[in-house]
Amino acid sequence: MISRLSLRTICSPPSRGPAFRRSSLLTRVARSALLLCIAMPVGVAHAANAPVQVTLDASKPGAVIDRNIFGQFAEHLGSGIYGGIWVGKDSAIPNTRGIRKDVVAALKALKVPNVRWPGGCFADQYDWRRGVGPERKPAVGEPNSFGTDEFMDFAQQIGTEAYISVNLGSGTAQEAAEWLEYMTAPIDDALGAERAKNGHPAPYKVAILGLGNESWGCGGSMSPDFYVNEMRRFSQFVRNYNAVQPMKRVAVGEGGGEGSYNDAIMKAWKGRSGGWDIEGLSLHFYATGGWPPHLPSAGFDEKDYAALVKDPIAMDDAIKTYSAIMDKYDPEKKVALAVDEWGAWLAPTPGSNPAGLVQQNSQRDAVLAALSINVFARHADRVRMANIAQMINVLQAMILTDKDKMVLTPTYHVFHMYVPFQDATFVPLTFDSGTYATNGITLPRVDAIAARDKAGKLWIAVTNIDPKSPATFIISLAGVKAIKAAGQTLAAPKVDSVNSFDAPNIVAPKPLSARVAGGKLTVTVAPASVTMLGLE
Numbered sequence: 335m336i337s338r339l340s341l342r343t344i345c346s347p348p349s350r351g352p353a354f355r356r357s358s359l360l361t362r363v364a365r366s367a368l369l370l371c372i373a374m375p376v377g378v379a380h381a382a383n384a385p386v387q388v389t390l391d392a393s394k395p396g397a398v399i400d401r402n403i404f405g406q407f408a409e410h411l412g413s414g415i416y417g418g419i420w421v422g423k424d425s426a427i428p429n430t431r432g433i434r435k436d437v438v439a440a441l442k443a444l445k446v447p448n449v450r451w452p453g454g455c456f457a458d459q460y461d462w463r464r465g466v467g468p469e470r471k472p473a474v475g476e477p478n479s480f481g482t483d484e485f486m487d488f489a490q491q492i493g494t495e496a497y498i499s500v501n502l503g504s505g506t507a508q509e510a511a512e513w514l515e516y517m518t519a520p521i522d523d524a525l526g527a528e529r530a531k532n533g534h535p536a537p538y539k540v541a542i543l544g545l546g547n548e549s550w551g552c553g554g555s556m557s558p559d560f561y562v563n564e565m566r567r568f569s570q571f572v573r574n575y576n577a578v579q580p581m582k583r584v585a586v587g588e589g590g591g592e593g594s595y596n597d598a599i600m601k602a603w604k605g606r607s608g609g610w611d612i613e614g615l616s617l618h619f620y621a622t623g624g625w626p627p628h629l630p631s632a633g634f635d636e637k638d639y640a641a642l643v644k645d646p647i648a649m650d651d652a653i654k655t656y657s658a659i660m661d662k663y664d665p666e667k668k669v670a671l672a673v674d675e676w677g678a679w680l681a682p683t684p685g686s687n688p689a690g691l692v693q694q695n696s697q698r699d700a701v702l703a704a705l706s707i708n709v710f711a712r713h714a715d716r717v718r719m720a721n722i723a724q725m726i727n728v729l730q731a732m733i734l735t736d737k738d739k740m741v742l743t744p745t746y747h748v749f750h751m752y753v754p755f756q757d758a759t760f761v762p763l764t765f766d767s768g769t770y771a772t773n774g775i776t777l778p779r780v781d782a783i784a785a786r787d788k789a790g791k792l793w794i795a796v797t798n799i800d801p802k803s804p805a806t807f808i809i810s811l812a813g814v815k816a817i818k819a820a821g822q823t824l825a826a827p828k829v830d831s832v833n834s835f836d837a838p839n840i841v842a843p844k845p846l847s848a849r850v851a852g853g854k855l856t857v858t859v860a861p862a863s864v865t866m867l868g869l870e
């Protein structure tokens with residue numbers, strides 16, 4: 335991926351998410367060394383602003399970047415669903431059958447491949463029966479007016495696939511099986527008939543099934559062996575009766591643990607017999623700059639910028655660690671690593687209810703999103719699913735709403751710019767990333783990835799991590815016929831610039847084109863920016 339590198343050691347405080355509550359390998363290393371030192375390739379020393387020489391090798395394509403790494407996560411938490419998606423049919427806010435029209439239009443443009451729902455921790459306490467039919471049965475803090483049929487309507491409106499996370503924590507395999515029966519069975523089945531009576535005769539499609547959530551923590555505090563037994567039963571009995579494409583089943587994997595969950599699951603998978611199987615194993619990894627979440631989401635300085643954007647390095651490390659465990663049992667990489675919760679988890683917006691996990695979204699989030707997607711793309715052979723947490727109003731959101739107002743975040747724009755990478759084939763780049771150092775944190779100065787889309791067009795994404803200096807890329811395109819590159823760049827006045835309801839376009843992509851001369855593409859990009867260029 336990167337050549338001519340010196341291997342340096344980057345020392346910075348360990349990253350921990352909610353998923354890191356258990357004593358983790360990373361945490362234990364950090365405790366003993368006081369610092370977490372991650373060996374990663376960074377550039378050899380050279381002039382800070384020297385052009386970055388990149389070589390693209392189109393003759394050695396890599397794996398297909400599964401579109402499902404651009405998945406989203408929508409949990410019944412704060413105003414992620416109520417207010418963010420669902421306003422109800424009688425609302426003055428323009429809606430289609432209770433679902434916000436403005437949000438649907440914005441999400442359609444992202445070509446969201448799948449949405450994970452209803453949680454998160456919420457999923458392991460969810461009683462689907464309370465959320466169907468004319469008489470909804472509220473739970474404490476949950477009206478259940480947005481239930482299965484409303485979620486499927488939302489999925490259909492934005493053109494995405496359903497990733498349903500079943501309740502393996504407090505629920506039974508029978509309840510989960512009946513939920514799938516309700517969603518997918520034909521109408522001559524009693525539950526299929528109930529769905530039809532509720533207005534939906536055609537069976538729904540369920541593309542992905544989550545077998546619990548963080549079962550080592552909020553999903554039931556299960557030991558690896560206990561979880562494996564539960565997961566096998568659920569995998570076997572929770573059937574999809576509308577298998578227009580085979581449903582992928584995702585087991586609960588690590589969230590920063592030392593690997594015993596992944597090891598137990600993959601070992602069982604290798605020796606599997608009977609009717610159970612899995613197609614994915616989850617990893618939850620949040621960028622926090624140190625647990626508990628404390629970095630402000632707006633009004634922060636360069637130190638806090640670097641403290642957060644270093645976390646994709648730790649995520650890359652975690653993916654390597656957990657992939658190695660999977661490789662032991664599955665060298666053919668049949669089971670995908672599904673990073674089905676990732677993103678920035680920051681201090682709650684002052685004045686908001688901390689339980690709602692409301693945070694602003696800045697140019698720092700845009701850089702973080704691009705670096706994280708680049709990590710997934712580099713591991714495209716194993717990482718074939720990922721879901722950013724979360725879609726609307728919660729954590730690193732695409733969209734923020736307040737009553738009838740809506741604003742697109744910098745993260746939204748990154749997801750939009752990366753649409754050409756969906757199902758594109760990874761094309762290797764080699765470059766010396768250089769270094770950017772501040773406040774005792776050393777990071778690569780730049781990052782870049784490339785891919786060829788299904789129509790044959792080459793795309794290059796470059797990120798300038800350095801918030802103080804522009805970066806010039808000189809990209810050698812040996813064997814590629816192109817006369818120019820055109821696309822968009824996302825920069826901002828400051829790293830903590832945000833879009834607000836009153837000023838929604840402070841951080842917005844702008845068109846950018848660059849010349850190709852003598853087989854080289856030269857482009858200069860702004861500090862702390864994300865750029866996507868297609869070769870023409």
Ligand code: AHR
Nearest residue numbers: 352353454455456548723
């Ligand atoms: O995304 C917020 C929460 O983080 C999810 O409910 C849980 O799975 C994780 O701990």
